[in-house]
Amino acid sequence: MSQKRPNTDNYLDIFLNDRPLMDVRAPVEFSKGAFAHSTNLPLINDREREQVGIRYKHEGQAAAIALGNELVCGKERDARIEGWMQHVQTNPEGYLYCFRGGLRSHTVQAWLREQGIDYPLVTGGYKALRRFLIDEMEKSISQCRFFILSGKTGTGKTRLLITLPGHVDLEGIANHRGSSFGRRIGGQPNQIDFENALSVALLKERHFRTGTVILEDESKLIGRCSLSQEFREKMQLAPILLLEEDLEYRVQITLEEYVEENLKENIAAYGEEGFERYAEALLASLDRIRKRLGGARHQELRAIMEQALTEQRNGSIERHREWIRTLLADYYDPMYEYQLDNKQGEVVLKGDRHTIHEWVMQNLPHQNAAA
Structure with missing residues (x-):
């Protein structure tokens, strides 16, 4: 199955049309704030996120990425990719996002692409979507x-x-x-x-x-x-x-x-x-x-x-x-x-x-x- 839709920053379309969203943040992030049509299918779990964060703080991004690849490999990596593929098949018109639309989103995209699937991400990620809704709330109250x-x-x-x-x-x-x-x-x-x-x-x-x-x-x-x-x-x-x-x-x-x-x-x-x-x-x-x-x-x-x-x-x-x-x-x-x-x-x-x-x-x- 191949998707050739571009990444999007059309947040209005996402929310007006209830576009399915695949949230690849860690469960702890998802639990603090998400959206009605989002499903949490994380790249790294809470424990792994904590370990990667410590490595990033002390040794930088390259070392953190290397640790992430060590933690998510083999059968665990295959299982997560399988979950994403099932979501894509069920929600072909959806998008994926991480916190800022950065490393985690692009990693998930790359791993899916290895399976022959191009699935678009939300530019700016959760942070941009949340900012959009805060701004729109102000407009709604005013208008x-x-x-x-x-x-x-x-x-x-x-x-x-x-x-x-x-x-x-x-x-x-x-x-x-x-x-x-x-x-x-x-x-x-x-x-x-x-x-x-x-x-x-x-x-x-x-x-x-x-x-x-x-x-x-x-x-x-x-x-x-x-x-x-x-x-x-x-x-x-x-x-x-x-x-x-x-x-x-x-x-x-x-x-x-x-x-x-x-x-x-x-x-x-x-x-x-x-x-x-x-x-x-x-x-x-x-x-x-x-x-x-x-x-x-x-x-x-x-x-x-x-x-x-x-x-x-x-x-x-x-x-x-x-x-x-x-x-x-x-x-x-x-x-x-x-x-x-x-x-x-x-x-x-x-x-x-x-x-x-x-x-x-x-x-x-x-x-x-x-x-």
Whole structure:
């Protein structure tokens, strides 16, 4: 199989079209920051990288290269080349990169060329790709028109958001529901990966749609993922679409998301241990807000939750409504009302999910990606 595409510095094309990327950096580098469509197939592993780095520091580049060739040879070299070849076969329109598009990228290219494969690299490597996304994030913050979908806990903001054109799902990118109970299976991306994914999402909105972006109302932190000060300031000044639903509807939404869907995710991930992990996580979520609840109220709600979990094991989820209703009305609602009073953005619309959906479709510019 022969590829004759040139190396590229067209970073815009890479991210707009989700070009597959083969990251040949060491796993420790990949874990600190990468991109959604990248696969880590390193030239040298973490241990080898450390040894080569020490040799480079004391004896220079030529000695470091020689050591690298000693460490990656024979069957180990063959195995890594085989992994790259399989990736190339699966992703013929992709590119490879190392940190700066230098020695490691060219080495991988050379070893593949020995197998009759020409596979292009990203000029400037990871560093250039990351710099591009940082710069594009600044442009997005400056150029995009934000609308904020706000509403009390349990109104189903995320459910509504993902039906609207031009939305960017911050909680989806962060893999967190944005509250004390918001942890999800699989954990969260690291901060750099979160920033990279958010920048790409906004970039696509600017190029494929109109640049009018609807975001769910979030605090600075979505779990452990942090929104930049500039991004938050833009959100604070944006017009607000205020989603309003009655309490029982909100109890039902919360029950579905934090009880039923949460349990399903845990069982899918952990099998027979799924229920116990789900139950422990639910109780831990309540414990995390113990100080804000106060000792007595926390103990009261914990007892209800424990009873609800016992009944759930026997097939009924109805008792969960009791602690959910109390938390929504007595804890989350007062906190939300205080936050709403301090928002700078103008509330341009209040209504239920149908009202807001209809208004967005009629009043905000949108187009599909094929337009």
